[in-house]
Every structure is written in C-alpha cells, then in structure tokens.
Amino acid sequence: MLKQDALKGKNIIVTGGGSGLGKAMTKYFLTVGAQVAITSRNLEKLKNTAKELEEETGGKCFAIQCDVRNYEEVENMCKLAHKEFGKIDVLLNNAAGNFISPTERLSSNAFDTIIDIVLKGTKNCTLALGKHWINEKEKNKSVLNIVTTYAWTGSAYVVPSASAKAGVLAMTRSLAVEWAKYGIRFNAIAPGPFPTKGAWDRLLPGDLKDKFDLSKKVPLKRVGKHEELAHLAGYLVSDYSGYINGEVITIDGGEWLQGAGQFNLLEQIPEEMWDMLEAMIKQKKNS
Numbered sequence: 001m002l003k004q005d006a007l008k009g010k011n012i013i014v015t016g017g018g019s020g021l022g023k024a025m026t027k028y029f030l031t032v033g034a035q036v037a038i039t040s041r042n043l044e045k046l047k048n049t050a051k052e053l054e055e056e057t058g059g060k061c062f063a064i065q066c067d068v069r070n071y072e073e074v075e076n077m078c079k080l081a082h083k084e085f086g087k088i089d090v091l092l093n094n095a096a097g098n099f100i101s102p103t104e105r106l107s108s109n110a111f112d113t114i115i116d117i118v119l120k121g122t123k124n125c126t127l128a129l130g131k132h133w134i135n136e137k138e139k140n141k142s143v144l145n146i147v148t149t150y151a152w153t154g155s156a157y158v159v160p161s162a163s164a165k166a167g168v169l170a171m172t173r174s175l176a177v178e179w180a181k182y183g184i185r186f187n188a189i190a191p192g193p194f195p196t197k198g199a200w201d202r203l204l205p206g207d208l209k210d211k212f213d214l215s216k217k218v219p220l221k222r223v224g225k226h227e228e229l230a231h232l233a234g235y236l237v238s239d240y241s242g243y244i245n246g247e248v249i250t251i252d253g254g255e256w257l258q259g260a261g262q263f264n265l266l267e268q269i270p271e272e273m274w275d276m277l278e279a280m281i282k283q284k285k286n287s
C-alpha cells in the first residue's frame with residue numbers, strides 16, 4: 001500500500017513481534033524500509049522470526065527478550081533497542097494474552113495475568129519510552145496500540161481482556177492529548193477476527209472453530225487477512241498519518257456494528273418475503 005521506502009529512517013519496537021499479527025506487521029514495516037526490534041518472552045522464537053524476516057525482506061530485524069509485565073525488563077529492552085538503532089521512533093504495543101472462561105471460574109491470579117500483560121505491559125512500554133523521548137526532547141514519535149472492538153462494547157467470557165483493552169483505549173486517547181506537546185502521537189487499531197494460531201487455539205479451542213464460524217458474524221462474510229491489518233498499521237506509524245492523533249480505527253468487516261444494530265437481524269429475511277411484509281405494513285396504514 002505504501003511507497004517502497006515509506007518507513008525508511010524509522011526504527012520501530014513491536015512487542016509480541018515473534019508470531020501472529022505482530023510478526024505480520026513487522027514484516028510489512030521491514031518491507032517498506034523500517035528497522036524493527038521485536039520483543040517477547042521466548043528469545044529462541046524471536047531470533048528465528050528475525051532471521052526469517054530479514055531473509056525475506058532484506059531489512060534489519062533485532063530480537064530482544066522481554067516480559068512486558070516487568071518494568072525493569074522493559075527499561076532494559078528500550079536500552080538495548082537504542083544501543084542497536086541509535087533512536088526509536090515508534091512503539092507498537094501488540095503483546096497480549098487472552099483465553100475464554102466464565103469469569104467466576106477465574107482465579108485472582110488468572111485475571112491479573114491478562115491485566116498485567118495487556119494493560120500493565122502497554123503502560124510499562126509507553127512510560128519507559130515516553131519518558132526517554134520527553135527527557136531527550138525527541139519529536140515526531142508515535143505509539144500504536146492494538147485494542148479490540150469489545151474495548152468499548154465489553155464482552156462476556158473474556159472479561160479480563162475486555163477490561164484491560166478498555167484501559168488501553170483510555171490511555172491512547174488520554175496521552176494523545178497530554179503528550180501531543182512533546183511531539184508524540186497516539187492511535188489504536190481495533191481488529192475484528194484475524195485468525196492466528198496463538199489466539200485462535202485459546203479463544204476457539206478444539207471443534208469450537210467449526211461450531212462458531214466467526215466469518216458468519218461479519219457482514220463481508222470473511223475473516224481479515226493479515227496484510228490488511230499490516231497495511232493499516234504501516235499507514236498509522238508513517239508520516240502520512242501525521243495529523244491523526246487519538247483515533248481508534250476499526251478493521252473488522254463491519255462485525256461489531258452487525259451485532260449492535262437493533263434491526264440488523266432482519267438480514268435473515270429472504271428477498272421474496274419483503275413484498276409480503278411491505279403489503280402488510282401498508283395495509284396497517286390504511287386501516
């Protein structure tokens with residue numbers, strides 16, 4: 001979507017960049033000229049991903065082990081990224097944890113685990129890098145947060161994730177205003193169903209994948225393609241979106257609105273029935 005060198009000169013940190021959507025976005029950033037540091041807990045997986053993406057794109061990808069829940073590890077990760085690249089321009093808070101469960105079955109620690117990865121992890125990376133940018137008076141920076149459409153609707157059975165993502169969305173909008181004066185933009189993407197192995201095995205384990213075909217819930221009747229998300233992320237971290245600040249962009253084929261509109265279920269009415277319904281409604285007017 002973007003020009004070949006659209007992200008040339010930009011150095012980007014992608015948390016959770018070793019697999020899934022984080023890897024797809026990293027690949028696109030490298031393709032359009034950025035250098036990327038990817039982080040996660042599993043260094044071996046990260047190194048394999050970095051090597052694979054460097055070979056595929058010819059770009060520079062650097063693996064840094066970091067559990068985003070731990071502030072000291074995050075500070076160290078930022079130091080290593082600066083040592084490697086000299087400066088960092090973009091933070092993509094993508095690392096997440098989630099699984100389905102009735103909330104009353106969750107231990108306190110299970111609830112904390114998701115909040116810690118999603119909300120605290122985003123806070124840790126944002127604070128560590130933000131303090132650095134502000135202290136060093138570096139400008140033209142941006143933070144992109146991956147949320148979800150249920151950050152504003154809420155969702156049953158993923159309550160820790162919904163609570164944490166709502167917090168991340170609030171942080172996005174709050175800091176978009178507060179830190180604009182330091183030259184730091186904040187935006188978010190709310191993806192709908194984009195299947196990845198890591199998320200799908202936890203969110204739709206076993207034969208749930210077949211029982212609940214998520215593409216049927218989407219007006220466009222399909223799930224998202226990873227490159228569609230990557231293109232949007234590339235645009236939002238590029239200078240082409242320099243005036244977009246505090247925005248959350250939904251990319252879900254219309255999924256959440258389909259569930260929200262009161263009469264959207266009328267989609268199930270067959271075409272031939274509409275003549276009869278129209279006649280019944282008009283008759284009412286005349287009676």
Ligand code: COA
Pocket residue numbers: 096097098099100101105106107108109110111113114198199202
């Ligand atoms: N149902 C209920 N409780 C669960 C659970 C499930 N499916 N999976 C984990 N837990 C509980 C554990 O029992 C533990 O609580 P306890 O100490 O009271 O027993 C707590 O959650 C932490 O689990 P643990 O496995 O120690 O945490 P972890 O840090 O190793 O793993 C997860 C974090 C659970 C989020 C794991 O799924 C993960 O690593 N996910 C990362 C990738 C991911 O989720 N991607 C999808 C993003 S949408």
